[in-house]
Amino acid sequence: MRDERFCASNCPFTRAIGTIGNKWKPIIINVISTRTVRFGQLDSIIPLISRKVLTEQLKELEEDGLLERLAYKELPPRVEYKLSEKGLAFLPILESIKEWNCKYEVALTPKAHDRVTYAQ
Template identity: 40%
Template sequence: MRKTVASALEVCPVEVAVAVLGGAWKLTIVKQLLEGTRRFGELGRLVGPVNPRVLTRQLRELEADGIVSRTVYAEVPPRVEYSLTELGGSVAPAVAWLDEWGAEYAESAATLERTTD
């Protein structure tokens, strides 16, 4: 278990969730993997303007926490695929809720901004 997650266990379950899924791009990565297995380059394009080093670090942390599975195929050139584990798939309702809430918030914020201009 990563030190960050172990420390969060001492606080509360919300902190555990934030330790595992918080951070740059993690929820977006999970959202994309909910739609199916992806290769690294494809994930990078789908996630957005993410630095490859950051994407690699986030994927490694998600893998260490049991959310993402990494499969390496012995081919030339090497092929690496990422998918969600069963545990990773269990966050689908939370990701869907956050996606919906984020869209509603963005709409509300845009409306508020227009009315204050």
């Protein structure tokens, strides 16, 4: 899940990609953002992710110091996640990605086949 060869690289950029360079972590960080979010909320907000993978990703993010896990000893249990200073410092990067995408993402041009069909 986390690529050990990347994390063991002597290139800091490669290590960074080894840490946050997968599809779920930027999504999770973006969802948490500046809030405090419970596990169940993340599970329902993020489409398509399974509880198992969500648990794994959260654990890795915590290990890498991007977020903090607050477990309350209640029943039923309550666990809250919030970004650490490091995680919060990553948010502007996600904003840049959003801006970059909105500026450069081309509207999907219909395929030639479809265009001909409609033109007739």
